[in-house]
Amino acid sequence: MNKDSHRDRTEKKAEAVICEYEGPLLRYAMQILGDNSLAQDAVEKAFIQLCKNRIKETDFPYENLSAELYRAVHNAAVGLIFRKKAVRDRGRKIPLASGKPEEEVMRIVRELDFKEQQIVIFKIFEQKSNLEISRITGMNEETIVILLYKSVIKIAARLKKAGLL
């Protein structure tokens, strides 16, 4: 097979995959991270992580691509959060919530456990079905229902404590 034509085809496929998924992934990353530049970092990392083992012409793009990309973005975002926390702990300036109620609510969401945060974002912000969430997270639907309930109750308690509810 001609190497250049193979490369061209791969390039076109990569462009198509980026075009299809960058919007939803950036939105998801933004909801976790609350920062545009970090969200771009996370999505870039996710795509590069993906290309590592999934470039065979025959099986790309493939069935679970979306779920895999969301997982990769989540992992990248979690890594970035830890780094961000480490930087903040060293005393550098990282913008925190300004005290507006909406920002306070989002701060509460971002302070949930990663699993809870993931479920809240998918279910409430992205309005994905339990089945879609199950495919992405690998949790069964029963677990998702319970976790969502616990997360919402936890958020409600924190909102009450903050005087927002």
Place this chain on the structure above:
Amino acid sequence: MSEDKTNGEPRSEKKIMRCEDIQPLLFDYMSRELGEGRAAIVREHLRKCKTCQVVAKDIQATLDLLHTASKAEPKQTERLTDKRRKKIVWAFTHPVMSWMAKHMFFISVIAAIITIISVAAFMRFMLEKHFAPIKGKPITVIIVNRGQTNMIQETSNIQSEVQQRP
């Protein structure tokens, strides 16, 4: 979104009537994602149970706040920057190079180890070639020493033989 509408239907109605069984379903009930059978059970329970009514009210208020907060978030860019896109496409078309670029530290360490081993092996080879005792079949060497002729024969180590002679 009906995938989970019938999931869990096998649960008996008696069991599902408990508050702790009803409350996790409130979210799906309020967003009309619950199958009709379970929705009817939740509706019926909510009509009678004050505790679950309070929980449902809290959940609804929380959801409203979450939706408002989500809409008020700074608008995220819908596209990756051109620089990042190029980087990703390059990684797709050059997977090996991309891997190497990502694992530069690891590769550097491996390369350094290989270099050290190669240099050590080469030096050992050179030392053995020039200075090590000659091994192999015995040979005959004639040494002319102060007018005398000495002969070394049938030895396996010429150097030690020479050193033994005055």
